[in-house]
Structure formats: C-alpha cells, structure tokens
Amino acid sequence: MLESGLRALENIEPLSGARTLETKSFWGAYQFFVGTGADPRYQKEKSDYVTSLSPAGMTTLLTELVGQSSSQIALILNAYGGAVDSLGESDTAFPPRRTVRFMIHYYSGWDDASATLRRVRAMAAFYAGMRPHVPGKAYINYCDSELRDWPTAYWGPNLTRLEGVKRAVDPTNIFRFPQSIPPVLADFDLKPFAEQAMQANPAAVLPSPDFTCTPPGCVFKAGVRPYRRGTYRLEIQPFGSKHVIHNYGHGGAGITMSWGCADAVVKFVQTLVPSGTRAQIAVLGAGVMGLTAATLLAPRITTSQFMQID
Structure with a gap:
C-alpha cells in the first residue's frame, strides 16, 4: 500500500533524486524532523478538518501545491482516529472525533517583511480553492483571523454548551482574546460586575486592547507559538x-x-x-x-x- 501510494505521488511530481525508506523509532523520527534552525519571523497558518476528500478535492489540492511558483505554502496532513475516536464529539470541548479522518494544515513562513502581502494572498487563494471540497471545520490552535464563522468552525455543535460554561464561569469576559468563546449577553447585564470589579481594584481592570491592523504598517502574525531555541x-x-x-x-x-x-x-x-x-x-x-x-x-x-x- 505504501509503495503504490508513493508511486501515485511520483506520477504527479517526479522525484529530484533517488527515493529511500528508513525505519526509525518514534523519538528518532522526532529528532530527525524537528531540525535545528529557528522558526521564520512571520508565519501564516490555516486548517481544514476532512471527513473524506473527493477526487476533485484531491486534484485541486495537488494542483495548487505543485503549481506554486516558489513553494510558498506547505501542507501537513495530520491523521486522526485511534484514541481520538474513543470519545464522542460532545464528550469534551473538542469536536473533531469520529467524523474526521485527517486535518489539512496549511503553513507558510518567511523572514522578509516585504513578502507578507504576497504570502498572505497566496495562502488565501489556496484556501479559497479548497472551499467546495471541505466542510469548513478548523483547529482552534491555528487561530485564523480570516474565518468568518470561527465559533462554529472551531467548536461546532459544542458552541452552545461552551457559551453556557462561559456565562457561568466568566460572565464579565475577563479571559478573552479575539477568537475566544463569545459571552452570551442577550439577557445578562454585565455592568454591575464591571463596576464592582473596578471599585474593588481599579488597577486590575485593563482596557480593551486595540486589535485593528492595517498593512503594511501593521503585519498579521498568526500561528506563532512560544518555543525554546535549544529544546523544550x-x-x-x-x-x-x-x-x-x-x-x-x-x-x-x-x-x-x-x-x-x-x-x-x-x-x-x-x-x-x-x-x-x-x-x-x-x-x-x-x-x-x-x-x-x-x-x-x-x-x-x-x-x-x-x-x-x-
């Protein structure tokens, strides 16, 4: 099966050299692929959860990938199943369980600030081309500021229940970021809580941050994670x-x-x-x-x- 799959890929894009297969332990494979270089200064990431990908979807994916002028976008296909499927979609906040076969991780990284607009546009075009072939679910850890309905994309059928938890545990929305669980405000007055908090400790109440960003003066930096240069x-x-x-x-x-x-x-x-x-x-x-x-x-x-x- 592996051999036939590799041959199918090579028919689409011939290898530049001889193909070799090597067996490694899990830890050995991790050390091999993790590399030693620093992460790019700028990064853009998107994601799609996939139940099944049609032949048309596969053709679009490979055509976009192979047709890039300078390999600006890399794809990582994360397999799901196994222990992930031992829980149902509503057992935790994380819904991509038994209905998901794999996740497509779209990634682009670069160091030259002048390339930002071109890179972001290339990512948007690649992602847009896949819309007819995927259900529109996304991974919360690859926060995507361009998602229109990000609450549903991240949490799906669990959103209503999570909004209830948010309302009970954090009614004043202290723990927040631009794409956190939105508070349910329809019949809930937050003003008394805010006034009480400010009276108790004025210095502890921070103003709402300004998330406006207009390129090129301001550059989006999405998908950047904290890491240590040596190792964890x-x-x-x-x-x-x-x-x-x-x-x-x-x-x-x-x-x-x-x-x-x-x-x-x-x-x-x-x-x-x-x-x-x-x-x-x-x-x-x-x-x-x-x-x-x-x-x-x-x-x-x-x-x-x-x-x-x-």
Missing part, C-alpha cells in the same frame, strides 16, 4: 520547601509529545512523594501538556491532594 524544558527545580516541574517550550510539537512528557512528569512526582505520604500537587495550565499531565497524575498519585489550575 522538562526538569525539576527546587523552590524553597517545594518543587516545580517544568514542562513547556514544545512549540508545535506539544500535542505529539504530550503523553511521553506527561509520563516523565509522573515519574518526577513519584521520586518526590514517598509511598504512603500525602502531598499537594497543582498542575498549572490547561493546554495539552497540562491536561495530559493531570490525566496521568490523577489515578496514579492516589495518596496526594490533587488539583488542576487553568
């Missing part, structure tokens, strides 16, 4: 009578490395918490690294007081 950080640091386990800086590889790093976190904790003793453990952060660490810690560290802090 996964280690124990004493902090007075306590210990901090650092687990961050994975960049775009977080979802790939999360379970392995979470297992390492559990082993760190087990070295710090002797068997039969009690300890307080807090997981700071509710991204993929925090959630996987919390998931593995909760059932294994049975003698500890455990909490997760977003």
